[in-house]
Amino acid sequence: MTASRLVLEPTGDLVALTRALCDLPSVSGDEAAIADAIEVALRRYPHLEVLRDGAAVVARTRLGRSARVVVAGHLDTVPIAGNLPTTLTGAGAGAQLWGRGTVDMKGGVAIQVALAAALTAPTRDVTWVFYDNEEVAADRSGLGRIAGNHPDWLAADFAVLCEPSDAGIEGGCNGTLRVEVRVPGVAAHSARSWLGTNAIHGAAEVLRRLAAYVAADVEVDGLVYREGMNAVLVRGGVATNVIPDECVVTVNYRFAPSRSVAAATAHVRELFAGFEVTVTDAASGARPGLGAPAAADFAAAVLARTGGRPAPKLGWTDVARFAALGIPAVNFGPGDPLLAHTDDEHCAVRQLHLCYDALRSWLTT
Amino acid sequence: MTASRLVLEPTGDLVALTRALCDLPSVSGDEAAIADAIEVALRRYPHLEVLRDGAAVVARTRLGRSARVVVAGHLDTVPIAGNLPTTLTGAGAGAQLWGRGTVDMKGGVAIQVALAAALTAPTRDVTWVFYDNEEVAADRSGLGRIAGNHPDWLAADFAVLCEPSDAGIEGGCNGTLRVEVRVPGVAAHSARSWLGTNAIHGAAEVLRRLAAYVAADVEVDGLVYREGMNAVLVRGGVATNVIPDECVVTVNYRFAPSRSVAAATAHVRELFAGFEVTVTDAASGARPGLGAPAAADFAAAVLARTGGRPAPKLGWTDVARFAALGIPAVNFGPGDPLLAHTDDEHCAVRQLHLCYDALRSWLTT
Numbered sequence: 001m002t003a004s005r006l007v008l009e010p011t012g013d014l015v016a017l018t019r020a021l022c023d024l025p026s027v028s029g030d031e032a033a034i035a036d037a038i039e040v041a042l043r044r045y046p047h048l049e050v051l052r053d054g055a056a057v058v059a060r061t062r063l064g065r066s067a068r069v070v071v072a073g074h075l076d077t078v079p080i081a082g083n084l085p086t087t088l089t090g091a092g093a094g095a096q097l098w099g100r101g102t103v104d105m106k107g108g109v110a111i112q113v114a115l116a117a118a119l120t121a122p123t124r125d126v127t128w129v130f131y132d133n134e135e136v137a138a139d140r141s142g143l144g145r146i147a148g149n150h151p152d153w154l155a156a157d158f159a160v161l162c163e164p165s166d167a168g169i170e171g172g173c174n175g176t177l178r179v180e181v182r183v184p185g186v187a188a189h190s191a192r193s194w195l196g197t198n199a200i201h202g203a204a205e206v207l208r209r210l211a212a213y214v215a216a217d218v219e220v221d222g223l224v225y226r227e228g229m230n231a232v233l234v235r236g237g238v239a240t241n242v243i244p245d246e247c248v249v250t251v252n253y254r255f256a257p258s259r260s261v262a263a264a265t266a267h268v269r270e271l272f273a274g275f276e277v278t279v280t281d282a283a284s285g286a287r288p289g290l291g292a293p294a295a296a297d298f299a300a301a302v303l304a305r306t307g308g309r310p311a312p313k314l315g316w317t318d319v320a321r322f323a324a325l326g327i328p329a330v331n332f333g334p335g336d337p338l339l340a341h342t343d344d345e346h347c348a349v350r351q352l353h354l355c356y357d358a359l360r361s362w363l364t365t
Numbered sequence: 366m367t368a369s370r371l372v373l374e375p376t377g378d379l380v381a382l383t384r385a386l387c388d389l390p391s392v393s394g395d396e397a398a399i400a401d402a403i404e405v406a407l408r409r410y411p412h413l414e415v416l417r418d419g420a421a422v423v424a425r426t427r428l429g430r431s432a433r434v435v436v437a438g439h440l441d442t443v444p445i446a447g448n449l450p451t452t453l454t455g456a457g458a459g460a461q462l463w464g465r466g467t468v469d470m471k472g473g474v475a476i477q478v479a480l481a482a483a484l485t486a487p488t489r490d491v492t493w494v495f496y497d498n499e500e501v502a503a504d505r506s507g508l509g510r511i512a513g514n515h516p517d518w519l520a521a522d523f524a525v526l527c528e529p530s531d532a533g534i535e536g537g538c539n540g541t542l543r544v545e546v547r548v549p550g551v552a553a554h555s556a557r558s559w560l561g562t563n564a565i566h567g568a569a570e571v572l573r574r575l576a577a578y579v580a581a582d583v584e585v586d587g588l589v590y591r592e593g594m595n596a597v598l599v600r601g602g603v604a605t606n607v608i609p610d611e612c613v614v615t616v617n618y619r620f621a622p623s624r625s626v627a628a629a630t631a632h633v634r635e636l637f638a639g640f641e642v643t644v645t646d647a648a649s650g651a652r653p654g655l656g657a658p659a660a661a662d663f664a665a666a667v668l669a670r671t672g673g674r675p676a677p678k679l680g681w682t683d684v685a686r687f688a689a690l691g692i693p694a695v696n697f698g699p700g701d702p703l704l705a706h707t708d709d710e711h712c713a714v715r716q717l718h719l720c721y722d723a724l725r726s727w728l729t730t
Contacts, residue, residue: 191619193580193593193595198575198595200597200599207568208569228556230555230563233609236596237599241617244599315554315556
């Protein structure tokens with residue numbers, strides 16, 4: 001099958017639809033073909049208004065309902081690793097779908113496509129959002145681009161992001177901050193080391209504070225967010241006979257959504273008092289937002305279908321972009337997030353159906 | 366002037382000879398032209414037997430004296446840094462010769478060439494050794510190659526290496542040992558850091574021991590050698606969202622010549638007990654060897670000419686190769702060793718003459 005000939009059958013078998021979406025490689029930056037296929041498939045349905053921006057597709061009902069919800073997912077994957085085309089193992093309750101994208105997040109996208117086609121008269125107006133470039137630097141994000149170009153396309157009372165969450169609601173997300181802690185030194189030949197100042201030895205105190213740091217568990221709107229403060233990179237030294245004149249420790253702080261970026265930055269600066277700290281990357285977290293009426297209804301629908309209670313999301317996801325737009329948002333999708341990006345990425349077929357059913361139930365009752 | 370036309374005048378002006386040797390670029394691996402020039406120049410003197418091995422030249426008297434000494438120097442330099450051709454500043458006692466090689470070690474080589482030509486009947490037989498590839502990995506050393514191919518060429522009771530020593534005798538040298546101290550960890554996404562084990566945090570203890578280490582001063586044969594124990598490189602982490610699964614600290618131990626490599630290795634392993642330690646590079650030091658009769662005479666001649674008493678050499682030099690051959694050896698040459706390899710490398714002209722005079726005095730009385 002070539003990209004130009006991919007024809008999606010939104011109302012057919014959900015597993016077949018998921019496989020078709022996975023088998024069309026769509027690594028970040030190369031999502032045009034999959035966006036084309038989704039756009040063509042959804043334009044067949046007169047209850048949907050279909051919009052396009054680059055490799056992003058938006059399809060929405062215009063029923064004049066009192067509430068509107070966004071259900072969103074990204075089209076791109078991380079690079080494939082010899083794990084396409086997909087394979088199916090087992091049967092019945094034990095069936096598993098293997099391959100790149102089965103978890104992150106073509107299962108969620110397949111559910112969106114299928115429900116967008118099937119739900120001609122949802123009880124809430126729905127905006128189905130399919131976007132590009134989620135797995136790369138934030139400034140390339142298709143969702144960010146839409147928010148800039150067409151903010152009205154994202155207007156909603158609540159958003160569900162179909163990121164893998166093991167078919168349970170994961171609310172909000174931690175924020176993330178990266179800083180470089182720089183320790184200076186004075187270079188010298190290592191045969192005359194006393195003429196220099198060893199920057200790597202100076203970094204001992206930075207690592208000591210990190211090793212001694214006890215990360216907090218922070219309750220936000222009833223969910224407990226576990227934080228983390230970690231060195232992720234360390235670099236120092238230029239040659240094996242030179243006393244190093246610089247050592248840089250890159251630290252990643254994952255912080256609860258009740259803290260602002262400014263508060264998180266102040267906390268890190270306090271931790272490394274006495275050292276030069278440079279912020280290189282920062283993104284706010286998102287509060288779980290489960291107090292919103294649409295969110296409470298959604299949580300009830302999921303609880304009824306899956307038995308799952310909301311849990312905190314620990315990694316950063318695009319729910320934070322919705323939070324920044326003032327739209328409460330949660331993650332809810334098939335697949336174990338720990339398997340995302342792994343070479344043995346695979347998803348339980350049962351979760352595809354569970355998530356489909358829960359969303360359908362919520363949007364039809 | 367092209368390389369093929371360089372004609373040396375061994376018995377002319379010493380500064381002009383030094384400049385000619387500097388101005389012919391001879392970065393390690395590219396010493397053939399300078400070796401040719403020295404070979405051609407010295408073959409004119411019937412009191413010398415001239416031998417050649419690759420880009421190394423050996424010229425020796427065969428007078429049947431009761432003692433034989435080696436006077437040796439390397440022909441290569443580290444890469445030039447826009448600091449050639451040489452320039453001369455000042456005059457009289459303040460004259461300075463600037464440029465790559467003026468310190469390390471074309472001044473010493475010029476003195477060797479000049480004295481080899483001038484001393485037709487030295488009081489000791491002399492073997493003048495000019496060799497290639499000193500500034501690179503030890504296994505490329507021209508001196509090591511000669512020791513392997515023609516051990517008889519190096520036979521002697523004592524050796525002087527004309528490395529820069531500020532015109533004072535520097536005896537022996539420290540040994541050097543490099544090890545990698547590896548701290549393992551367990552990778553995880555930094556959003557779920559508690560699932561991993563942070564190798565960089567684990568390295569805090571390695572750096573703590575290094576920062577707390579107090580290097581020893583060790584007296585050997587009357588000279589005090591200052592040791593050093595330093596991290597020279599640290600590397601850890603693979604990405605800014607991954608808990609690092611490995612951190613490697615490269616440590617350079619400079620140890621007094623009274624310690625063997627085995628003893629130095631044991632000391633480092635003890636210091637980093639509990640961590641994986643891999644030796645990557647080791648070279649013995651050399652005791653000063655000033656007890657040998659030829660060495661004592663030499664020290665007296667230098668003291669008389671320059672007023673300088675022997676001092677310990679701290680960096681590793683090829684005196685350790687002579688020590689390994691059972692030949693006591695010292696460093697003695699013009700130029701401040703702290704200026705070696707620097708962009709503003711320069712040598713006091715006065716030291717060229719001082720060293721020439723001291724060696725001439727020793728070899729003629």
